[in-house]
Amino acid sequence: MSTKFQGSKNYVATQDLMLAVNAAATLQRPLLVKGEPGTGKTMLAEEVAQALSMPLLQWHIKSTTKAQQGLYEYDAVSRLRDSQLGGAENGEKVKDIRNYIVQGVLWQAFTSDEPVALLIDEIDKADIEFPNDLLREIDRMEFYCYETRELIRAKHRPLVFITSNNEKELPDAFLRRCFFHYIKFPEADTMRQIVGVHFPTLKSELLTAAMKTFYDVRNLPGLKKKPSTSELLDWLKLLVAEDIPLSALQSQDNKVAVPPLVGALLKNEQDVSLFEKLVFMNQRNR
Numbered sequence: 116m117s118t119k120f121q122g123s124k125n126y127v128a129t130q131d132l133m134l135a136v137n138a139a140a141t142l143q144r145p146l147l148v149k150g151e152p153g154t155g156k157t158m159l160a161e162e163v164a165q166a167l168s169m170p171l172l173q174w175h176i177k178s179t180t181k182a183q184q185g186l187y188e189y190d191a192v193s194r195l196r197d198s199q200l201g202g203a204e205n206g207e208k209v210k211d212i213r214n215y216i217v218q219g220v221l222w223q224a225f226t227s228d229e230p231v232a233l234l235i236d237e238i239d240k241a242d243i244e245f246p247n248d249l250l251r252e253i254d255r256m257e258f259y260c261y262e263t264r265e266l267i268r269a270k271h272r273p274l275v276f277i278t279s280n281n282e283k284e285l286p287d288a289f290l291r292r293c294f295f296h297y298i299k300f301p302e303a304d305t306m307r308q309i310v311g312v313h314f315p316t317l318k319s320e321l322l323t324a325a326m327k328t329f330y331d332v333r334n335l336p337g338l339k340k341k342p343s344t345s346e347l348l349d350w351l352k353l354l355v356a357e358d359i360p361l362s363a364l365q366s367q368d369n370k371v372a373v374p375p376l377v378g379a380l381l382k383n384e385q386d387v388s389l390f391e392k393l394v395f396m397n398q399r400n401r
């Protein structure tokens with residue numbers, strides 16, 4: 116299967132990202148996507164699914180998520196309750212255990228009549244056993260339901276996207292089964308395109324000034340949390356909404372301080388004061 120993903124009108128995909136998507140599809144392996152928060156990992160799956168007109172099944176992983184939940188869960192509590200309620204209808208229902216099997220996303224993806232895309236989002240949130248517990252399912256695209264004694268096998272191999280923010284290392288055995296892509300932080304050119312997708316009518320001078328400030332902030336040594344794409348977009352949205360003049364972003368007089376609405380970019384007080392120091396030094400050097 117070759118997907119020929121080309122990016123979309125809502126999503127700017129670099130050449131190497133497109134290559135990675137298509138490579139993973141050719142190999143029929145999950146695409147493991149890493150990158151800083153806000154660099155479009157989750158959105159990638161949504162956009163590829165849309166571009167290829169595939170339904171997207173999403174599984175958002177939390178620290179408490181277990182692999183089994185993606186396969187199925189047996190709802191024994193409901194069954195017990197139904198059996199205690201009595202009645203003919205309930206009696207019939209209780210007899211068939213299949214009425215109490217709750218299908219997980221993998222089950223749904225495997226049994227879907229049409230090929231689907233499957234997003235396993237933020238796999239690094241779960242405990243370290245989680246990826247290992249899914250090896251067989253990802254490899255063989257099948258699993259066994261003991262309660263109903265049936266083998267659930269994929270009718271079509273889903274196009275799998277797995278994202279990680281690198282909070283935990285993933286096991287080697289798991290990595291072997293994936294095609295890996297790191298979304299590098301966008302260079303200015305790519306970033307301009309991304310902004311263009313979201314704000315097609317933004318004045319070019321305002322964008323240039325805002326991007327300069329943005330990359331200056333990002334390049335500050337010692338920053339705790341670097342602002343990323345989504346933060347720049349938030350900030351631009353505010354600059355436009357508040358009608359901030361270009362002059363507020365350009366430091367042409369000595370009164371210039373921290374740029375307006377910097378809370379969209381810097382998310383803790385140490386970073387803000389680091390930035391204030393930089394502005395102060397720049398003023399003195401002028």
Ligand SMILES: Nc1ncnc2c1ncn2[C@@H]1O[C@H](COP(=O)(O)OP(=O)(O)OP(=O)(O)O)[C@@H](O)[C@H]1O
Nearest residue numbers: 125126127151152153154155156157158309344345
């Ligand atoms: N290449 C891109 N093209 C268009 N918009 C983008 C792109 N990358 C990021 N964005 C914007 O940034 C926002 C954040 O993207 P997304 O939620 O996919 O990031 P993420 O990498 O999944 O972040 P996190 O790790 O925090 O979950 C998107 O809603 C989108 O508006």
Ligand SMILES: [Mg+2]
Nearest residue numbers: 156157158278
């Ligand atoms: Mg995400």
